[in-house]
Amino acid sequence: MRIVILGAGDIGSTLGRKWARAGHTIAFGVRNPLSEQAQSLRAELGEQILIGSPAEALAESDVVLLAVPGSAVKELIAAHAQLLNHKIVIDATNQMVKGKTAATKQWQGQGALNSLSTLQTQAPDAQVYRAFNSYAWEAFAEPIYHGIQADLFYCGPEGDARAVVEQLIAEIGLRPVRLGGLEQIEVVDEILRLWGTLALIQDWGRDNVAFKVLTR
Template sequence: MISKYPDPPLTIAVIGGGVIGRTLATAWTRSGHGVTFGVRRPQDDDLLQFAAGIGANVTAIEPALTGTDTVLLAIAGDAMPEVVPQLAPQLAGKTVIDATNNVVSPVLNSIADLSALAPTARVYRAFNTVGWENFADPTYGDTIGDLLYSGPAGIGQQAVERLIGDTGLRPIHLGDNDKAHLADALTALWFTLAFEQGYGRGVGFKVLTR
């Protein structure tokens, strides 16, 4: 699949080799973007085979960040307080997407730490509100799902909306990161619907307008 956006392909560092990162990397490489997984164990055979199958690369975390314009943080949320200070110097000037959910903290996102420690990065809250199944298949019958996100307007927003669109989902901007709590509230709603109310992990969201 070729991206519907006419701009040159992005170079993306996916930090983390779990199912969220893998699913998004698959959509993005199919759209022509360059993807490098940055992980603590770059010699992991399973990840190496997966990356080779979709045309992505695998390196340690620091080399993955070198020369990339966009960073997806898709690691365990409770690791973010340790990881963000380590990565912050290399995030300067990049578009950084926080897709993590720190479920052991009162605040699910790491926007405050990212913004404080990497003040020149363009930080966004996205890809955290639904399960990976919705990135793999964004359709619900005849309806295309929406992905709601927060972050500043400008070049970074264009990149984030492009990457959301390349999964097939429709991007819905909530506003700057003072609205990140709304994205996190959707995460809580998704968990309630998916698990407590039995809708399953494929449940998604759609904004309706007249």
């Protein structure tokens, strides 16, 4: 697959690294392709990845992962709406800033954490999925906890694109658990609030919390 990752920070680089190793073609879109962060990714992953502007990265792609700070998402989607239309777009972004204090404050009475409404307005023909937003990047780097594989809750439409998204989740090392279509997006985002309550507010540790559904 040709995967575009908009944002090459903690979450974008963690997922991109694993998908590159799984054999996909990865293009990162950032504001400054010459930044230290971008260049160290280039040094690590070599010529098999492209790091350019969002427009350069989006030129040829099947799947797009949104992995920029929440404050940047709206403008980024509006500026590249045509290039997002008709593609699988996975929203991993959260409308919040990093850190425990900020998270605690922001979760109290705040609106949507996701950017679904912007995507549906600006790029109505994109196939949108909500995934990779509910754990810290550390869980994606190492998703096995005492020998147990973590589950990743996601939502989005049925169909061929669903299989693509499930494959991408599995390649990161988690078991995909679909909660339904996009009408379930707030349920996915409640998982982030639950994760943050334990990992950040109750101080269990951001690299120390993920979830598993038990069934019989």
